Amino acid sequence: MAESSSTIAKPKIELGSKTVQELLLLAKGEQQVPEKYIHKVGAPDASSVQLKNIPVIDLGLLLTPSSITEQQLDNFRSALTTWGCFQVINHGMTPEFLDKVREMTKQFFALPVEEKQKYLREVNDIQGYGNDTIFSEQQTLDWSDRLYLSVYPEEHRKLKFWPQNPKSFSETLDQYTMKLQVVTKTVLEAMARSLNLDVNCFRDLYGEHGKMDVRFNFYPPCSRPDVVLGVKPHADATLITHVLQDKQVEGLQFLKDDQWFRAPIIPEALLINVGDQAEMLDCWFPCDTQILSNGILKSPVHRVVINPDTERISLAAFCMPESDKEIEPLESLVDESTPRLYNKVKNYDSIYFEYYQQGRRPIEASKI
Numbered sequence: 394m395a396e397s398s399s400t401i402a403k404p405k406i407e408l409g410s411k412t413v414q415e416l417l418l419l420a421k422g423e424q425q426v427p428e429k430y431i432h433k434v435g436a437p438d439a440s441s442v443q444l445k446n447i448p449v450i451d452l453g454l455l456l457t458p459s460s461i462t463e464q465q466l467d468n469f470r471s472a473l474t475t476w477g478c479f480q481v482i483n484h485g486m487t488p489e490f491l492d493k494v495r496e497m498t499k500q501f502f503a504l505p506v507e508e509k510q511k512y513l514r515e516v517n518d519i520q521g522y523g524n525d526t527i528f529s530e531q532q533t534l535d536w537s538d539r540l541y542l543s544v545y546p547e548e549h550r551k552l553k554f555w556p557q558n559p560k561s562f563s564e565t566l567d568q569y570t571m572k573l574q575v576v577t578k579t580v581l582e583a584m585a586r587s588l589n590l591d592v593n594c595f596r597d598l599y600g601e602h603g604k605m606d607v608r609f610n611f612y613p614p615c616s617r618p619d620v621v622l623g624v625k626p627h628a629d630a631t632l633i634t635h636v637l638q639d640k641q642v643e644g645l646q647f648l649k650d651d652q653w654f655r656a657p658i659i660p661e662a663l664l665i666n667v668g669d670q671a672e673m674l675d676c677w678f679p680c681d682t683q684i685l686s687n688g689i690l691k692s693p694v695h696r697v698v699i700n701p702d703t704e705r706i707s708l709a710a711f712c713m714p715e716s717d718k719e720i721e722p723l724e725s726l727v728d729e730s731t732p733r734l735y736n737k738v739k740n741y742d743s744i745y746f747e748y749y750q751q752g753r754r755p756i757e758a759s760k761i
């Protein structure tokens with residue numbers, strides 16, 4: 394999920410709580426999981442969750458619309474409308490480069506506690522290293538540590554939180570996110586084209602100065618994967634999110650037709666999921682085949698489960714509209730038979746995080 398770097402609501406209770414890695418060091422092998430991480434309702438029960446092959450999309454094909462076949466376009470449309478997520482291959486980054494990004498993520502979290510603490514998130518800031526922001530005593534905490542950085546627009550960067558160790562961290566992150574900007578624009582254009590919309594409608598919202606934040610996630614193993622979650626069920630506050638998954642360890646699960654399924658690992662792919670801001674946008678667009686009140690694009694609910702023996706990393710890159718852009722329907726497309734479903738929203742990500750911690754979907758708050 395994307396958190397807002399500038400406008401986040403002030404947490405009532407902050408910091409003071411240890412990262413999961415620190416807790417584990419202090420516990421010295423003791424198996425007891427602290428109470429505040431235990432889900433009494435909605436525990437993962439991950440044992441029977443099936444693996445499902447979510448659609449794989451060749452970005453090279455989307456880049457050359459003239460040569461794309463109707464079947465390939467259908468495949469993409471179905472990924473957007475029935476799944477809300479897909480794995481992108483042929484995105485212009487080599488497997489070696491993706492491995493380098495994964496490796497530096499692992500190296501950062503493997504640093505000694507004191508070294509990582511140099512980048513510690515400050516009170517009421519979202520950027521930096523730490524664990525879940527704590528909003529209330531009742532909150533069940535995520536079994537994960539993270540490093541959250543704003544990357545675009547560049548003036549949002551707080552370089553004091555960009556690790557100096559490993560040495561190539563900043564340069565590699567810069568290269569990775571620059572390449573992701575290109576992927577983002579291609580995907581946003583292709584999304585519009587596949588839905589027969591103005592090709593620039595999503596891209597213009599992202600704008601020249603589209604906002605991209607990244608979150609490096611680290612999920613330590615836990616002896617009780619049946620009661621903890623790495624990330625609680627949520628949909629992202631974004632237009633789209635790119636997830637670079639761990640190459641070996643699964644954990645990401647999506648809810649589809651009321652059932653959880655495991656997202657497979659494709660080491661050379663980026664997993665992309667549609668965020669709430671795209672779902673809100675599209676719900677007003679007319680479509681021959683669907684009742685509009687259901688929206689066309691899906692922003693899928695997902696969660697992360699924990700492995701009992703092995704740590705897992707991931708890197709999520711959240712692409713959001715420029716902060717001053719209002720998300721609203723194209724007026725010309727709203728009429729009596731296709732009424733508005735959501736209010737206009739602006740800076741959606743700023744309300745998002747508090748809802749997340751309460752286990753609520755912020756998109757519901759925007760409904761008319």
Ligand SMILES: O=C(O)CCC(=O)C(=O)O
Nearest residue numbers: 394608610645697707709
């Ligand atoms: O760890 C993952 O695979 C996904 C993380 C995620 O959903 C998020 O950071 O919003």
Ligand SMILES: [Fe+2]
Nearest residue numbers: 394628629695
């Ligand atoms: Fe997410």
